[in-house]
Amino acid sequence: MSITKLFGNAMTWKEFWKLISSNVQFAHMKVTDRCNLRCGYCYSNTFGEDMSLDVAKRTIDALLGLNAGSVWITGGEPTLNRDLVKILSYTQKHNLATGLATNGLDKKGNAHSYVYLEDLVGSGLNFVSVSLDSVRDTDVSEKSLERLEPLFDRFVQLRGKYGTIIQANVVINRQNMYELRSLVEFARRKDILIGFSLNMPPLNSDCHVLENPALLYGEDGYRYLSENTCAWLIREQQAGNILGLPEYFKDMQQYLQGRHNMYCSAWKKYLAVDNQGNVLRRNRLSQGPDAKIWELTENKLETYRAQFEQEI
Ligand SMILES: C[S@@+](CC[C@H](N)C(=O)[O-])C[C@H]1O[C@@H](n2cnc3c(N)ncnc32)[C@H](O)[C@@H]1O
């Protein structure tokens, strides 16, 4: 069934965003910890087996029980989970709006085939965020245009058929910071959304980046970022050329000087379920089993919600 049939009309990204933002139960499902790449900045860790289809279905059932309107599927690299298409079919069957974060590459580092992508999109994907960091591979990331352009073309074709929203997601790092304009230009040419985030430190507070951000971006780099990139990105956003920017762009200077006590707060109030079915606070997804608050199987989601509602 196509997304258009599911929702009457294909959603615009604004509608999708409103939907996910208005639900406190906006949930992330980490369907695998495994990955085919080793990005230099990655905060993801490896802890165990892929999420099984059974755990995925029980998670989705539980989320539906909480009236969640959407689920965001992530990893590791989610396309390595062999049951991903079945998981998506299950979310579609239950009318759960679904987004996927992916690097778009297969085990050999090539863009996924049209046939596989159609399986994904056709089984119920409303929003896909494909990571795109640079024009060519760098030491930090292989999520480059030279590898991914065919993938974006395939998604654009599939968008015509299924209405899926496509976003390129860029993590600004030491090696791509001078070519961001090419990426915005690419997104404009293909008529896809583009979003940016900074290279967030891991969530443990003794991370060196907080003490000396220049280690991450280099002295010149972080001056360039705070003096040029920040203002330019805000202008691009105001012109409607890029998707919303995280809050911290408004005071990038402060962020880059480490004068803040902020971690990836984008996730703070959301629910996350890791690959073993553990329910976590979303901002701890990358911290592993010790961050677990309840096991889904303990059926404590209602308790979580009660506590959550008290906090807001
Ligand atoms: C953890 S990845 C999972 C999906 C997939 N493997 C990918 O890279 O797209 C989800 C998103 O988080 C981004 N990411 C990973 N580590 C990050 C960090 N330290 N700071 C900011 N974003 C990060 C990735 O680039 C990707 O866009």
Ligand code: SF4
């Ligand atoms: S950012 Fe994504 S693609 Fe890169 S290593 Fe982490 S999980 Fe893998």
